[in-house]
Amino acid sequence: MTQAKTPRVVPSAARDPLPAGDASPSPRLSMTPVGGPVLTRSFLVLVALAALAGLTIVWRFAAGLGATTALNDGYPWGLWIAFDVVTGTALACGGYAMALLVYIFNKGKYHPLIRPAILTSALGYSIAGFSVVIDIGRPWMAWKLPLFINHWNLNSALLEVALCIMAYCVVLYLELMPAILEKYKGHRIADALLPVFDKALIFIVALGMLLPTMHQSSLGSLMMLTGPRMHPLWFSPLLPLLFLIGCVMMGFAIVVFEATFSSKAFGHKPDTPMLRQLAKVSAWCSLLFVVIRFLDLSVRGNLAYAFGADKYAFMFWVEFFCFIAPVIILLTKTKHYSLGNIFRQAILLAVGGALYRFDAYLLAFQPGPGWYYFPSVPEIVVTVGLVAAEIAVYVFVVKKFPIVAAEPAH
């Protein structure tokens, strides 16, 4: 079977609702659907994994959490919270990080990377929200969360995270709407709505930066309530700040990762200088993170725990390696900063940031003697399937809708 190259859709004039000025304005790039067949073999594999997860989820609701997960009264939160929600949303912070860079720090030249980042963020946050519904024991009560205002416990960091994530999902899809509407340009409704989005987007995008600032820091605050049951290498009053810096770092790292990867997958030429800049920003965030963490640990006299001979110290240094190696690459190889280096650096930062969050939620949490948790097979199947679904939808949308910037016409 030969893959007929589908003709590129004629690039629609770039809808750039918030053209950001820059000292060196780049030529307006237009976003076009990547095109190509959707039902490839790898796509079908992803769909199969997602379907398996779907069946497992049906089982979870039919049989209950005890029968399908390894969760217990000592470890009430497991893979679905620590990975899908806490780590997943940080990996989905590309949209947040890029929005900060483009709209606040006014670096308009990065604009072409915004839409893919927003799409990844929207999908990542959707997965997180969906995972929460699977994870909570009484999901039929969840509708009360946004509505029972007089019952809101304003002390609850989890309430803030829950409401913020719900709101941010809506915001992300609103930010994505122009891309969807452009596809149907010429249609009455699309033509009527596009100018509305053009005007409203400034308020939406500002909300799209405020909400992650709030809930990503609150994901750190959340664990502070485990208080004395959290290992001192992770417990800190600065957890909200560390989580916030971490998510920005991971956001940039994931944008670099994604751009490099999709340039390979879709046969584009990657914009290496631009990715190099992003990788640098990400590494600077990493350095800031490491400095704050070490200062905090030494000021509060907990640095000694890092030199113990236990799994906590070990994981602390593994995290440290992932955080610091990219900084060393950044500081020593500025001249020979190849795409390979950038890619490796992005992976290290994403993995390091993910590990930090995973450790904070699972390893550092010490419910006491006699408790043990390792995710069950159904838990893993669901998480893998949801990630597969995310990738499948991403590939589909990128192929059908104007998300990725076309190569500049010479």
Add this chain to the structure above:
Amino acid sequence: MATDRRTLLKGFAAAAASMTVVSTPALARARKTAPADAVGLLYDATKCVGCKACVVACKENASLPADTRASKLYDAPEGLNETTKNVIQLAKSSEGQTSYVKKQCMHCVDPACVGACMLGALHKGKYGIVSWDASLCVGCRYCQMACAFNVPKFEWSKVAPKLVKCELCKDRLAEGKQPACTEVCPRKAVIFGQYDALLDEAHSRLKAAPNTYVQKVYGEKELGGTQVLYLSSIPFEDLGFRFNTDQPVPEVQQTVQHGIYKGFVGPIALYALLGAVMFRNRKKSTEGEHDAS
């Protein structure tokens, strides 16, 4: 112009930083005290003979099934679990002494579970009793993450799970009765009463028998104080009480969160600032376009 932008960016950075790094002592949250009508339990481990009459009475009152997993024959829960709100355990000290210990909700003066609960399903109600409202619980289990005593239990085996925890027999109190566990205790090892009276009683027992007891009432100050108080002849750590600090569990978290979100001024200011910077950037870029054309 460039300096203006820099000023704005600095303002943004400062606002973002102030949103996250606020934990000055000035903002520290006041320590709580037990409510005036507080009631509680006083458990004296030196009097307990481990008959588990309280465990049975608790199950009967709460209509909870027997836990026969350990013994196959009798209700013999190994700890608090989804069918057990009250349990007697055998504890061994590092020096080989043994003691029984009763476990149930401690009814903290400043409960972490209440601080965690999103819609206030867990709340500190009449008499300072920490109780659970099924109609407000989404089953997130953040209370379990927060409770330093590992008390709230979740019905993992159920498709429609509930939270299981001691509510100090508030239904019986309403009928003018005392809790089931204190009513049946043959040795009066656990007694029910006004919190202040129990505290006085505990201290007079310590004074009366200084050689019998560890000279401390566990729960008087620990983790901000609990309405269930303990006396013991072996170290409290050996009874399974891991924490010795006076600091209430929610203190650090709520001090930081209140600092960041006081009056919601921070988020609103940040939103306004983000909007203003974006508006400015857009205006500048359109001006730039006009210049170019």
